[in-house]
Amino acid sequence: MYKISIYSILFLVTTLGANAQFSVSYTAGYGSYKMGDMKKLLESAFQMEQGTMPAGLRIVDNFPAYVTQSVDFTYKRDRMEWGVTGTFMTTGGKIAYSDYSGKYVEKLTLTGYRIGATYRYYLSEGKLGKFPLLFYGEVSPAVTFTNLKYRATVDIYEGNIHEEANDNVSTKAKGWSVLPALGSKLFLTRKLALTANIGYDIEFGSKLSTTSNTLRVDWSGLRLNGGATIMF
Incomplete structure (x- = not known):
């Protein structure tokens, strides 16, 4: 009986190894962000600064879309x-x-670290030339850790004056999100594939408590990604 149990475990492990596949993927892409509260905060700061600064003061960045980078272990x-x-x-x-x-430069910088799980289901397969091509649907629930930093600098060239301020608005918070997506995987070899996907990240709320109020950091937005996958 003892030997039968050992053989059963060995058979199960061998079977899993034969039909399973481990992968590491790296993708880079494009992310857009709603950031409604943060844009209002910037507009309010701009209105206040207009009373003390020259007419040429401008909002030059208003929480634009930017590059994202991801790593998956599946x-x-x-x-x-x-x-x-x-x-x-x-x-x-x-x-x-x-x-x-x-x-004069006044800057708010947001960084987000999204850490979670991912589940994919492969819907169909075909070929692109001689290369196998798979299509999949994906859903990824996660927690997003957000860090906000504030910095203001003044430079007056005559007299070589430089002043810098970092406000106590700098803080950290976390929120929850879910990202549904559709993607494809093109196999160049049995161990190497190119990947691409498109999805929409739905953020349920990451609140930053400042000295004056509570702000919602909304990372919700379109996600476009492309990269490579190595399989073992």
Whole structure:
């Protein structure tokens, strides 16, 4: 009986190894962000600064779309694949003025670290030329850790004056999100594939408590990614 149990375990492990596949993926892409509260905060700061600064003061960045980077570690068996994923995101807002006498820059920088799980189901397969091509649907629930930093600098060229301030608005928070996506995987070899996907990240709320109020950091937005996968 003891020998039968050992043989059964060995058979199960061998079977899993034969039909399963471990992968590591790296993708880089494009992320857009709603950031409604953060844009209002920047607009309010701009209105206040207009009373003390020259007419050329401008909002030059208003939390624009920017590059994202992701790493996935997954396990695939038959049509299903699941694992863990991590994504780095960043965006910011900036008010600036510059002329022959000096410059003024006020900047808010947001960084986000999205860490969660991913589940994929392979829907169909075909070929692109001689290369196998798979299509899949994906859903990824995660927690997003957000960090906000504030910095203001003044440079007056005459007299070589430089002043810098970092406000206590700098803080950290976390929120929850879910990212549904559709993607494809093109196999160049049995161990190497190119990947591409499109999805929409739905953020349920990451609140930053400042000295004056509570702000919602909304990373919700379109996600476009492309990269490579190595399989073991």
